[in-house]
Amino acid sequence: MNTLILNHPFHHPADHWYMIEPVGEHPHHRAGVVQVIDATAVHLIVTHFNAAAAAGKLSHGREMLIDHEHFKHDPAKETIAYGWLQELQARPDGIYGRIRWTHTGRQAVDGGDYRFFSTEYEPADLKILAHEHPKRVRPQKLAGLTLTNDPNNKGGRPITNSLRPPEGGADAVIFAGAGAPVADQTTTKRTNIMKNIAVKLGLAAEAGDDAILAEATRLLNRNAELETQNQTLLGEQVDGILAECQITDPKIIQRLKPTLTPLVNRAERMAYLADLGFKPGRAESIAPRVLNRGKGEATAAAERFAAHDEQARVEKIRNRASELTRQGLRFDAAWATAVNEANQPAVG
Numbered sequence: 001m002n003t004l005i006l007n008h009p010f011h012h013p014a015d016h017w018y019m020i021e022p023v024g025e026h027p028h029h030r031a032g033v034v035q036v037i038d039a040t041a042v043h044l045i046v047t048h049f050n051a052a053a054a055a056g057k058l059s060h061g062r063e064m065l066i067d068h069e070h071f072k073h074d075p076a077k078e079t080i081a082y083g084w085l086q087e088l089q090a091r092p093d094g095i096y097g098r099i100r101w102t103h104t105g106r107q108a109v110d111g112g113d114y115r116f117f118s119t120e121y122e123p124a125d126l127k128i129l130a131h132e133h134p135k136r137v138r139p140q141k142l143a144g145l146t147l148t149n150d151p152n153n154k155g156g157r158p159i160t161n162s163l164r165p166p167e168g169g170a171d172a173v174i175f176a177g178a179g180a181p182v183a184d185q186t187t188t189k190r191t192n193i194m195k196n197i198a199v200k201l202g203l204a205a206e207a208g209d210d211a212i213l214a215e216a217t218r219l220l221n222r223n224a225e226l227e228t229q230n231q232t233l234l235g236e237q238v239d240g241i242l243a244e245c246q247i248t249d250p251k252i253i254q255r256l257k258p259t260l261t262p263l264v265n266r267a268e269r270m271a272y273l274a275d276l277g278f279k280p281g282r283a284e285s286i287a288p289r290v291l292n293r294g295k296g297e298a299t300a301a302a303e304r305f306a307a308h309d310e311q312a313r314v315e316k317i318r319n320r321a322s323e324l325t326r327q328g329l330r331f332d333a334a335w336a337t338a339v340n341e342a343n344q345p346a347v348g
Helices: 037-054 103-110 180-202 208-245 251-260 266-275 298-325 331-343
Strands: 020-022 024-028 035-036 066-068 083-091 094-103 116-120 127-132 135-140 144-148
Touching: 020 116, 035 037, 035 127, 035 208, 037 083, 037 135, 037 208, 083 208, 094 266, 103 144, 180 208, 208 251, 208 266, 208 331, 251 266, 298 331
Parallel strands: 035 135, 066 144
Antiparallel strands: 020 094, 024 035, 066 083, 083 094, 116 144, 127 135
């Protein structure tokens, strides 16, 4: 009998950290978006999850339910806990999770019934990066996790492998092939990957794991800082545009801000407000003014005078804004200040 019988079990990663989301751009055709899982997304998702876990604010306190095939969203299906996600970790190639497996889940992954994870994100937690078609969005919080064999976001490492990972290593993927022993091939592959990562980070190719991790962490933290600064500046610009258009009603501001913020630049925001009837120097209104009288020559003359007066007013605001800009104010803040000054009643 010459048939080779292989009875390999499925082994877990040596460090017991499982990849739940790979970096990359993942199209989701049904939702009509491209999910951008970059360093910023990884940092935000990990930070938000771990903070919520520490505060006991996850779906089940300090843990998140892991079901299978997203069954928890279907009232007609049973909801069985296959595991409980306890902590996330950011790595250069994606997001990893520490999991407390249940008896059902352990049997499913040990036997190879399920090999991959599928993440879930709420629409409210997707930051729009570009309004092209399909939209490019960056997930910022993990809303759920499930087991599947057909994940939408490809490129992740399997939960278990049929060959044992190298002892003491974090790399659970086995690169089998002819030539050197599997363990040697895996070590060589990992060494080459880490060298490439080190060079990409601006380090020497021979940099150690600790140096690579420290630099990656520094860049992630810096990226998060820049993202926060960008959001602050963006909020200030939107506030300046609203003030420029003399929009002061809190209810109108609350309604407009969420629609203005995702737009690409100032020009698009101004165009959007212009479509709604809000223009620089124009007081806010909910509906067009209703005039209930005839339009005679005296009225027409008054309107021509008002138009000329408004043009002079806008020129005055523009000159004052330029003066304040030269004094060091940002344009939006300078324009808003000039508008406010122009709206002050004359004294004397």
